[in-house]
Structure formats: C-alpha cells, structure tokens
Amino acid sequence: MTSYTSLALLYDALMAEVDYSAWAGYLHSAIKHFGAPGLRLLDLACGTGTLTVALQARGYQPTGIDLSPDMLAIAANKGFEVGLGIDSWLAMDMRALKLLPASFDIAVCACDGFNYLLSNHDFEAALSGLRQALRPGGLLLFDTHTEYKMRHVFQEGPFVQESEAGYCIWSSQFDDCTGNATHDMTLFIPEKEELWRRHEESHHQHYFAPVVIKNALAAQGFDLLDVVPWGQLTGEAAATTERLQYIARRQTD
DSSP: OOOOSSSHHHHHTTTTTTTTTHHHHHHHHHHHHHHOSEEEEEEETTTHHHHHHHHHHHOOOEEEEEEHHHHHHHHHHHHHHTOOEEEEEEOOOOGGOOOOOEEEEEEEETTTGGOOSSSSHHHHHHHHHHHHEEEEEEEEEEEOOHHHHHIIIIIGEEEEEEEEEEEEEEEEOOTTTTTTEEEEEEEEEETTTTEEEEEEEEEEEEOOOOOHHHHHHHHHTEEEEEETTOSSOOOOOOOTEEEEEEEEEEEOO
C-alpha cells in the first residue's frame, strides 16, 4: 500500500472536479435505502477528509482513518473548521484496524480505497477488522474499479492534470498475471518565485473480481446486499462500467 506524501500537497486541487457533496448524498441515499442501526460512521481511507466532512453535514458522526499522515494533517484542518476534533482522525492501516468492538454503525470506503489492497489476504484482513468494528446489522459501503477501467481506461494515458497548486503527469500499466495496476506519477510543485520542485511517486492498485469480493464478504461475516454501477441504487453493470458500488451488512452473531 502507498502512503501519499508529495501528492497530498496537490490532492485537493487535482480532485477539485469531484463533487464530494453529491458523493455524500449518494451514500446517504444508499444508507437510507438499506437501513443502518445508527449514525456512527467510519470513513476508511478518508484521504484529506472532504467526503468525511460532507458526510458529517448529512448528520453522521464520522471518524476518518487513513494510512497517510500527510493526508490526515490536511483532513484535521478541515475538521477543525466544522467542529471535528483531532480524535476524529486516526492514522491506521486498514489491514490492521485497532478499533473498539461494535463502535460503528456504518463503514464506508470510497474512491476505490480497497483497490490499494494488493491481495485477497489483505482484503480479508480489512474485512475482518471492519466486522469487529461494526455493530451487528451495521452497513458496509465501498466502491472498486472494474476490470474494464483498470485494463483499458487507465492505459489510455499518459494523463496531465493542471491546477494552481501544481502539475501531475501520470501513466499506468496493468499486469494481466497479477491483476495489479501501477500508476507512476511525476509531480511539479512550486516552492518560491519561479522555483519548482519535481517529485516522483508510484501507486499500486489491484483488481478484485466481483466473485472474489462476494466470497470474501461471506467468509468474513457479511451479507452482500447489492452490487450496482456507482452512482445508482439499482441496475446492472455494462461492459464499459468503470466503478462498482457494493453494499453489505454485518451479520448478527
């Protein structure tokens, strides 16, 4: 798994086109549709906390978890502005969650966070920790890249993203044997006057087939409620669907 470092400085600027308020609204609709036992919400791989804050605005009581201290530092500043204390942000590896049992009613992992888990073993480890952290009947909502996106869309690059905060040039390679995608990023970030600093980062993601996800959920004590194209509450995936939304429920003991 990758800890965002230099990319944290550009992340919000590069993601400015993402409507996090609408994303929170979509998750809120799914939660209401399937029902959750409460409002305590765990935002796994929360990044810079924009979605976490948007979910708080929807009435949830969120805690954000991320592996990157650089991303969490930005998230904590956002949280301070809306009354989320420093204890609302935890630096933690999703493969080794250390949370009080049954301390959350809902867990979400948005923006393909689970694709950063690079093996079935890691995925099941994350689910095991989430099962412990969720109360019986709690909801788990997460999205993942489809094979189409990882095999075809990502490899259409290189892509260039420009913002006032800097530039990002990235390209991807997909390994058919392992199901892993490697995203190589070159970042240019201004420091002072006309001085720019070049940074290099590589990020790695893994493709999980729907059947693998279904079996892992069942093995770790979750009932899969639905799989839909991201942004929808019903419907079947098409050949060119790029993101799937999963909704599962922690089984009762």
